Amino acid sequence: MADLGGRTPRTPQQAALRRHRMWQIAGIALLVAIAATSYLSHRNRLPGARALAGERMMVTGILSGDAFTIHTADGGSDAVQLLGAIAPEPPHAAESQRYLADRVIGREVVLQFDGTQSRTSDGRILALAYLTESECINLALVRDGHAFVDRRVQTYLQSQFAQTEAEARKRARGMWKDGDPDPMPAWRREWLGALKRPTTVESNR
Known part of the structure; x- marks a missing residue:
């Protein structure tokens, strides 16, 4: 058995759970980024964000x-x-x-x-x-x-x-x-x- 420095090796189930959590975090971060981009785009289209200039x-x-x-x-x-x-x-x-x-x-x-x-x-x-x-x-x-x-x-x-x-x-x-x-x-x-x-x-x- 490889020396893990006293650490208990992960079981396949634990490794899978860890990967699942990492994907969840990445997915949440992506949703936050999309929401922020959408908000900024919407805000810049609001009347007054220079959209009304010249009208x-x-x-x-x-x-x-x-x-x-x-x-x-x-x-x-x-x-x-x-x-x-x-x-x-x-x-x-x-x-x-x-x-x-x-x-x-x-x-x-x-x-x-x-x-x-x-x-x-x-x-x-x-x-x-x-x-x-x-x-x-x-x-x-x-x-x-x-x-x-x-x-x-x-x-x-x-x-x-x-x-x-x-x-x-x-x-x-x-x-x-x-x-x-x-x-x-x-x-x-x-x-x-x-x-x-x-x-x-x-x-x-």
């Missing part, structure tokens, strides 16, 4: 001053969060919401995506929305003083966003009519504070 969709409702619902081509609905534009809080929120409703309810929009993120953490489509080739709703909100420029994100329109907001403040449009609106988002206060802090330059001597 014209009807706006059906308003969620806030910077978000609305759309009717999708498959007969469903989805929520859109406007990229780069953040509506103010009360007392200016209602005016911002009315402005958005007047511009988009019952009209068709085309979505454009910028960057790698196409949905927010709560599942809303994150995009630029256009009524025409030259009329961006996100920019219109900022232009007429009904949204802040979101300084936490970068888009290919960032410089245009910044210039548009500066013009709205200069001309006292919308929420800027009485100076800086109050309350102001915490992230914007931090951004303004950073701008006001002096830049120190250390010289090597």
Whole structure:
């Protein structure tokens, strides 16, 4: 008998059982891999995972001053969060919401995506929305003083966003009519504070 180092040799039944268990584990791993692939494929086909880019969709409702619902081509609905534009809080929120409703309810929009993120953490489509080739709703909100420029994100329109907001403040449009609106988002206060802090330059001597 071969020296097995003190180990008890497996019986044919034990060896067969071990092979059976290995096949079971391999089968489960394969099913998990197939399920994961199927999920990712399905997720990427969901409206908002860039599948809606360039399609014209009807706006059906308003969620806030910077978000609305759309009717999708498959007969469903989805929520859109406007990229780069953040509506103010009360007392200016209602005016911002009315402005958005007047511009988009019952009209068709085309979505454009910028960057790698196409949905927010709560599942809303994150995009630029256009009524025409030259009329961006996100920019219109900022232009007429009904949204802040979101300084936490970068888009290919960032410089245009910044210039548009500066013009709205200069001309006292919308929420800027009485100076800086109050309350102001915490992230914007931090951004303004950073701008006001002096830049120190250390010289090597």
